[in-house]
Amino acid sequence: MSSALTDLCRYPIVQAPMAGGASCPQLVAAVSEAGGLGFLAAGYKTADGMYQEVTQVRGMTSGAFGVNLFMPQPGHADAAAVDVYRHQLAGEANWYDTPLGDPDAGRDDGYEAKLAILLDDPVPVVSFTFGCPTRETLDAFARVGTYTVVTVTSPEEAQAAQYAGADAVCVQGVEAGGHQGTHRDDPETDACGTGLLALIAQVREVVQIPMIAAGGLMRGSQIAAVLAAGASAAQLGTAFLVCPESGANALHKQAMTNPLFTRTELTRAFSGRPARGLVNRFMREHGPYAPAAYPEVHHLTSGLRKAAAAAGDPQGMALWAGQGHRLARELPAAQLVEVLNTELQAAAATLALRGPA
Template identity: 55%
Template sequence: MFKDLLRYPIIQAPMAGGASTPMLAASVSNAGGLGFLAAGYKTAKEMEGEIAQTRQMTKRPFGVNVFVPGHEVVDESSLSAYHEKIEKEAKSVGVAIGNAHSDDDDWQNKLAALKEARMAIVSFTFGCPSSDVISELQSVGTLIAVTVTNLQEAKKAAGAGADVLCVQGIEAGGHRASFENRTEDDYGLLVLIRMIENELKLPIIAAGGLMHGKDIAAVLAAGATAAQLGTAFLRCPESGASPVHKEALGNPRFTRTSVTRAFSGRRARGLVNHFLTEYDSVAPVAYPYVHHMTKQMRKAAGQKNNPELMALWAGQGFRLSRELPASELMELLIEELK
């Protein structure tokens, strides 16, 4: 049973790109929540290493999130045009634009490793795995969560055999979890929970802009079983987010977030900075091609303390983020929830 995995209905969101670390996941699980590792952008071997590290730090359950590979056809000319437009930004931090290519994020190897690891829970983002993939993992005792952004996706995930639905509202930071990259169904979290809860009887993990115990109480009242918080944990010392990213969350220079394709070719919510402002309107619908194009630029910008060229993923509630150790933040959230 999903409820048996956590003492308190608080889940630390899997944040790909380095923010989710074994130390963060273990700290949250040890505090009675459910920590998550983010396998996106990592090899299966790297993922296995992080699972082993986390198991050394906690005996409590924790989860792993995996990206479902897409098969979208992209317009090569639009990629070339985007390359030309953003080249000067990469040069300004001393790197070249990366090669625009696609990959499956080591999908098959990750599935094999996760089955071997017998995880308590595995969640999927950017699509719904086949019922065969789901039942294979369930056969070793793993619960399956699928991240959804609308009712149609929720029904598909339920039909494929998912145990839990992670329901992502438009308020969420980072990438939209839509099954199709071109999907632009944008529902607020509370409305989406009610729509799905009205038609399906699966446990719901609510995700999107949740920062405080009162937010957790609100989604539980709306029908969710647990709340998933990402941005709220970004400024914890256990988070692997870059110091520049952490500082930006509290910097008065950044006043709002927006959903953009500029950094990766897939819609994602982040702090509005120079790169987002300049290139949002011309970014092609091409994930992960654009991600690979901008990756080195974003990394170099972080090393040069330049937040204007970084993907500063953040939910709408980023102003409410708190700089606390994960265990203390958990204590505070539990107290606020009570």
């Protein structure tokens, strides 16, 4: 285990790895320099692109940081359903004057190449989303001193991660923005996610390894609540998305507190996997018809999303956001970490004064 993370409680504030550009080296380094745990998102990047970002972070901070990997996805998508969705999106392609992407552009996200790099040149922490690595992979990271975290959305997934040898689990409640990190994508469970506090309690009953809590957290008082519930740390994504260091598109940042966007929903419209975002035109028109086909739908809509951003049209973008998005504060990352820590300490003191019920 990495000497930097022998005690996860030293890093109660974790910046979530947000694929798509938000979790850029500047944000990660700023969070780590401020005493939090910054996280790069390797998803949708090439192995070399990931390595270059790791190098940049190392040049900007001596603090601990992590890298998040997407697990390869099984090839079970219904090709006919994907083709039907392609035809449905033809109007969007015409509107944004851009071709639809190739749904067969790849399923493994360069996983093996990224593993090889991170094992050859280790970072303090590596986390995994959309599944659990093999024991051999987790043991290999343990041998090079890397702390491993597996994202889970149920007690069963948490048990599997502990059994495989993960150092910790990131317990993701249904409130979380972006993709739900389920290990098995089952359309019948799309509306069956568990709230974070209930999920922490359930996972705490079945595993002994540390938990990082994730899902809609925006204030220090919420961090105090999940720590009191049994988590060792709290992971925040949407809270950091609006920071000036974040690489998120300006339209995405502005949408977090724009009164035009009043609520979030889970949708398959943009990627074929359930993901929480601000409800916009694209989600309303296409969400009900999007097939369970990740990453095929992600590849299919990639050009559309980029074209919408280039056109300044947030109604065609994937505006990933947690349920607490209206509480977003446009603060520099280091200042946000400081404010969250202050709020956390105040809330913890209040809890201590109240004592047991």
